[in-house]
Amino acid sequence: MxxxxxxxxxxxxxxxxxxxxxxxxxxxxxxxxxxxxxxxxxxxxxxxxxxxxxxxxxxxxxxxxxxxxxxxxxxxxxxxxxxxFNISLYEVIYPKKFITIEHPQVLGSLMSTGLKRGKFGDILFQDERIQFFVTQEIEEYLSIQIESIGRATVSLKKLPLINAIQLTDSWVELSVISSSLRLDTVISAVFNISRQKSQSLIQHGLVKVNWTSIENSAFECRESDIISVRGFGRTKLIGIEGKTKKDKWKITAGKQK
Missing domain, CATH: 3.30.1370.160 (Ribosomal Protein S8; Chain: A, domain 1)
Incomplete structure (x- = not known):
């Protein structure tokens, strides 16, 4: 074994x-x-x-x-x-009255520095405030590299970790029935969309399982998997509870927007 x-x-x-x-x-x-x-x-x-x-x-x-x-x-x-753990917290300072910055733009700017995703932690949003965590070993390089995000000219302000935006985990639990544990059927069951639609989302690279892009509709889901579907949100397979009398799978899922 x-x-x-x-x-x-x-x-x-x-x-x-x-x-x-x-x-x-x-x-x-x-x-x-x-x-x-x-x-x-x-x-x-x-x-x-x-x-x-x-x-x-x-x-x-x-x-x-x-x-x-x-x-x-x-x-x-x-x-x-x-x-x-050598973690630093930065807040993005930008002209909030005139411009809106979204999560993909922040991540895109961080990744454009040539650093790996693993050098950055969570990106936090609350109203117009934006913060992110980084490894301390790259913070000096990063503060020189980041001058704009999207169309906004920005600066970065280092803050103590205790000043991080406080977010709460917002999983809503639900029970669904799925004909199989294939990725397309699970997405269809949890998000209440057609299997054809879920297959299209998968084939177009809009689905990730455990943060990895999956383009195979027949990919088999397991307990504790986190599935992210662009435009629909996330679901976590909290429990696979066995089969119904009609040989379908009973799944307890958490849903997050």
Whole structure:
């Protein structure tokens, strides 16, 4: 029995990386800090390291509700503190009266710096305020690079983490029946759209499962998957509860706009 059989084939590369981190911490007897990880990657790290006694892991994304988090993998002697995660918070200063900035524009500007997505944490919006988290090691480079977002001339203001916009998790739970666990049928059931429509969304690259674009309608969904459909929002498969008498799947899903 291998560790890989519990995961999808496309996750093997990341699993190898986690195992390598674990072995490095064991060998060097020193902590290892990762870039920001999406929730699926966090789950894999927790599964592989979480129950280990000699090597431990903590996750932090700048605030308690953060979706993207850095993992600190450390030997048992190490006392983990929030400052060990090396996360900085920035607020975007821009002419709010004259212009609107949206999430894709902020992410696009951050990515245009040539840095990997893992260097950036959550992007937070509240009314006209915009903030984002970054790894401390790139903040100096970033503050020089970001002069505009969309059509807006902007500046960045560094803030203490305690000043982060406070957001709440807004999953609404619902029960649905799906004829199979195929991606197209699950999307159809949760978002109440036709299967033809869900297949079109998948084929046009508008669907992600666990932050990875999936263009195969027959892709099989599993419990705890997070499915993002552009224009419709997100759903999380909280539980796959078995089959009905008519051989259909009962699914408990969380829905988020």
């Amino acid at each position: 291998t560790i890989y059989q519990h995961y999808r084939p496309e996750e093997k590369e990341f699993i190898d990386q986690v195992l390598n981190w674990k072995h490095t911490v064991e060998a060097d007897y020193a902590p290892k800090l990762t870039d920001f990880l999406d929730p699926r990657e966090q789950e894999i790290v927790n599964n592989i390291i979480g129950s280990n006694h000699e090597v431990k892991v903590n996750l932090f994304g700048g605030t308690s509700f953060a979706e993207r988090k850095r993992a600190l993998i450390f030997p048992e002697y190490f006392q983990c503190e929030e400052q060990d």
